[in-house]
Amino acid sequence: MMSYLSHRALHSLIVLSIMSFVIYGLLGLMPGDPIDLMISADPKLTSEDAVRLRELYGLDKSIMERYGNWLGAALSGDFGYSRLFAKPVPDVLFPALANTVVLIGTAIGLSLLIGLPAGLIVALKHYSKLDYTINLLAFSGISMPAFWLALLLIILFAVTLGILPAGGTGELSAGGAWSKLQFLVLPVMTLTIASVGGHTRYMRAAMLETLRQDYIRTAKAKGAGQVRVVLVHALRNAMIPVVTIIALDFGFLFSGALVTETVFAYPGMGKLIFDSIMGNDFNLALVALLLATSVTLIGNLLADLAYAWLDPRISYK
Amino acid sequence: MNDSTTLLSLAFKRFKRHKLALASGLVLIVLAVLALGAPVAEAILGIAADDVDLLARFSGPSVTHPLGTDELGRDFLIRLLYGGQVSLMVGVTAALAAAGLGTAVGLYAGYHGGRADAFLMRFTDGIISLPLLPLLIVLAALDLEKVGIPDAIANSENVSLYRIILIVALVGWTTVARLVRGAALSLRERDFVLAARSHGASDLRIMGVHILPNLVSPVVVATTLSVGNVILLESVLSFLGLGIQPPLPSWGNLLTNAQELIWTAPALAVYPGTMIFITVIAFNFLGDGLQDALDPKAME
Numbered sequence: 001m002m003s004y005l006s007h008r009a010l011h012s013l014i015v016l017s018i019m020s021f022v023i024y025g026l027l028g029l030m031p032g033d034p035i036d037l038m039i040s041a042d043p044k045l046t047s048e049d050a051v052r053l054r055e056l057y058g059l060d061k062s063i064m065e066r067y068g069n070w071l072g073a074a075l076s077g078d079f080g081y082s083r084l085f086a087k088p089v090p091d092v093l094f095p096a097l098a099n100t101v102v103l104i105g106t107a108i109g110l111s112l113l114i115g116l117p118a119g120l121i122v123a124l125k126h127y128s129k130l131d132y133t134i135n136l137l138a139f140s141g142i143s144m145p146a147f148w149l150a151l152l153l154i155i156l157f158a159v160t161l162g163i164l165p166a167g168g169t170g171e172l173s174a175g176g177a178w179s180k181l182q183f184l185v186l187p188v189m190t191l192t193i194a195s196v197g198g199h200t201r202y203m204r205a206a207m208l209e210t211l212r213q214d215y216i217r218t219a220k221a222k223g224a225g226q227v228r229v230v231l232v233h234a235l236r237n238a239m240i241p242v243v244t245i246i247a248l249d250f251g252f253l254f255s256g257a258l259v260t261e262t263v264f265a266y267p268g269m270g271k272l273i274f275d276s277i278m279g280n281d282f283n284l285a286l287v288a289l290l291l292a293t294s295v296t297l298i299g300n301l302l303a304d305l306a307y308a309w310l311d312p313r314i315s316y317k
Numbered sequence: 318m319n320d321s322t323t324l325l326s327l328a329f330k331r332f333k334r335h336k337l338a339l340a341s342g343l344v345l346i347v348l349a350v351l352a353l354g355a356p357v358a359e360a361i362l363g364i365a366a367d368d369v370d371l372l373a374r375f376s377g378p379s380v381t382h383p384l385g386t387d388e389l390g391r392d393f394l395i396r397l398l399y400g401g402q403v404s405l406m407v408g409v410t411a412a413l414a415a416a417g418l419g420t421a422v423g424l425y426a427g428y429h430g431g432r433a434d435a436f437l438m439r440f441t442d443g444i445i446s447l448p449l450l451p452l453l454i455v456l457a458a459l460d461l462e463k464v465g466i467p468d469a470i471a472n473s474e475n476v477s478l479y480r481i482i483l484i485v486a487l488v489g490w491t492t493v494a495r496l497v498r499g500a501a502l503s504l505r506e507r508d509f510v511l512a513a514r515s516h517g518a519s520d521l522r523i524m525g526v527h528i529l530p531n532l533v534s535p536v537v538v539a540t541t542l543s544v545g546n547v548i549l550l551e552s553v554l555s556f557l558g559l560g561i562q563p564p565l566p567s568w569g570n571l572l573t574n575a576q577e578l579i580w581t582a583p584a585l586a587v588y589p590g591t592m593i594f595i596t597v598i599a600f601n602f603l604g605d606g607l608q609d610a611l612d613p614k615a616m617e
Contacts, residue, residue, distance in 0.1 A: 015443045031460040143598035145549055147556050148590030151575060155583045255448035259553055263576065273451050274557065277458055292448045300446045
């Protein structure tokens, strides 16, 4: 187990370091050049100044050298300044990180609260009208573009009913808890609807697979009641694949919430990544992208570990 | 077993039982015909897709404009149909390209095994574990001239179309690659492969003629299911302004302005999204139905 863990962690670390170089290289291929940006900000700069600035910032060096310099600084804790926010990168990153964790934590929690029982019930009523209806609803949720769902919710709750804000955060508004919380309602609703279909279908599939097993027949044969068979014998085993999905989801949603955050102007990681890429804020974009990659990798790692931990049949030697 | 119960007719029989999949197939055919019929719709209505009428901005549904007009007074129905051409084309082409790439990688890895397999699968795992959307945004925002694409192509009208097909294919091949690799790994041990090899067939011939035909059904299912995903990705990127570039319409970029105009013309946000939604759900049901129909485990 330990050797498996260290093996997997090492693999993730290798992927992360390769990605840091790839992303560094890709960001250099973006439109716009940091020196051009400085020149456009200050018309008094001459072309000699530009050459000098290029040397000063090391932009005349090869990409390997520049990457090496960045990596050295980053490893000693210096991630540079954000151009858009005029703050050190970590000072911009951490509040966004906290906002995203609140957003997707709530959404995943709600989605599980609805999706798991729904999937369980549907699995027990396989091929019934209810199964058919919930399956259709689940597929609708999966097939709905999240940003469109967001727009529809804005039309309904902000434009037509006028009871919820169309976007933003409560930072500037004074007042009680509701004045801040109301900004979370629509983004959370969007992400919940977008993921509940998947959770229902996973639970349903896992439960159907488990109910087909021999040990379920054995449990029934020895006289265990329906409730006991479902809750004690089947559910525990069906939860194994479902738990891993939750870990994967967290990693996926961390950056997957990007569009929802952008539509609602919610200041989370996704919006930060999008804004920094669009705004030529290379320092911020690089670290934010690497953070998103790390979270996704950790989500994958946790999913594998949960699998090994929960299912005693699996041993990683 | 009489002559009529070939594998294909058996599969078709099972597929017909899946009513939702059958209906989805029909819906997709109708959508494709409508999208391809955009020039006909132009002729009937007597307006072209790019006809701007600033005096008739945001007009409601009428006989001349069945779905009303957009912020420049262009007919929204015709824009929607042309957008359908682009979105469907991108979805199908990119899914096919990704499936082709995935099949090639998976077949090579599964058939050869050993180091090539270990390396390719580690690589696939690496790609799968990356955050997809931010990566696509970076790739979509790259400056083509800095990448070294010749000016003539980088500035051509349809470059956004080719770019999105390419980047979606570049990140989307992993599912098929894993699927094909697993199947190829077990197929290469089968007796008919041994027989072919003893007849002196080359590796390439064994892979292409003997193994590949056995992989058709899982690849068809995976590809069908991925078309919906590709259309979603295209619409997201276009919505963010990074995918299909106007004036070329796509269902995604028709929604780009929808958010700013949501207080003026909420209806404009509804139509393109509905089209995306219907198409994606139809591809998902179709894939689901094909899976049930082609899965040998479900054979009775």
